């Protein structure tokens with residue numbers, strides 16, 4: 001068990017981004033945290049308040065300053081692009097700072113897969129844990145760096161891991177993850193795909209058979225995954241429809257039992273069973289809602305998994321990891 005005297009000294013890099021602002025809004029209310037700094041990308045930018053947090057937070061987002069991060073923070077949350085995280089994290093770790101990284105830079109264990117999907121990560125630090133709290137709590141507790149899962153893998157792995165671990169999935173049939181995401185998943189910088197007038201009133205698939213989150217899902221499950229993400233005209237939220245086949249002889253009771261056993265004491269996973277979940281039920285929360293329908297005759301199982309990409313898929317999950325490392329109730333600052 002780690003012991004940190006409360007309040008714990010915490011800083012954020014990337015506080016101006018979508019995930020970083022969400023993180024900031026959670027950490028300023030966290031009862032065990034002293035926020036020493038919230039920083040943006042450039043050492044030269046002017047300090048500025050965040051309009052969303054005026055009167056909630058008196059601070060300003062400051063220029064990026066690695067010397068201060070190393071000297072003043074016990075934990076640094078990195079809510080920055082993966083290439084920047086790949087560069088900054090090793091220096092923070094060398095200085096004895098614990099890192100909670102929201103990017104994909106350190107999620108992939110296999111060197112060849114990492115080089116393919118995250119080529120900027122030339123150094124994989126020692127003692128990295130994959131930050132899916134519900135399934136990796138022990139490793140997270142002792143990690144120097146927590147690689148928080150991607151938003152899409154979070155929803156998929158929470159739905160599939162209990163079934164995989166119970167031996168109920170027919171691996172030869174593969175897994176299909178059909179995902180719909182709100183636009184904030186793409187970050188703050190607009191592009192042709194995320195521009196309001198392109199996205200509003202429309203829906204489009206992207207990254208088909210080429211999205212890097214596949215590597216993360218396959219790494220955790222050991223089963224081939226066909227993943228098709230879609231952008232939908234919502235600001236936030238992810239709904240995944242997941243198609244699998246179960247092994248012969250699987251019963252509805254076994255499926256429900258595996259899920260209930262996995263999440264009996266998980267405060268942020270809500271099993272909805274037959275009442276299929278919706279994005280509206282999870283936005284602005286750290287919950288993942290999972291429901292399913294099963295046809296025993298054909299062994300077809302369809303799961304629906306919903307999260308808020310910026311909370312359970314990013315900032316909320318990062319705070320949950322922080323709570324676990326520090327030995328706080330994992331719901332602290334997230335209720």
Ligand SMILES: NC(=O)c1ccc[n+]([C@@H]2O[C@H](COP(=O)([O-])OP(=O)(O)OC[C@H]3O[C@@H](n4cnc5c(N)ncnc54)[C@H](OP(=O)(O)O)[C@@H]3O)[C@@H](O)[C@H]2O)c1
Pocket residue numbers: 013014015016017018019020039040041042045064078079080081082084102103104149150151184185186187188189309310313314
């Ligand atoms: N959006 C999501 O739903 C989501 C979910 C899970 C994980 N993530 C991950 O979280 C990270 C942030 O995503 P986001 O969506 O919040 O992106 P974003 O809205 O584009 O924000 C990016 C942040 O990173 C900063 N930044 C940019 N380049 C930098 C550099 N070279 N060095 C240091 N800081 C830099 C930006 O600062 P300035 O304002 O100064 O440019 C900004 O604060 C990414 O790694 C992303 O993959 C995002």
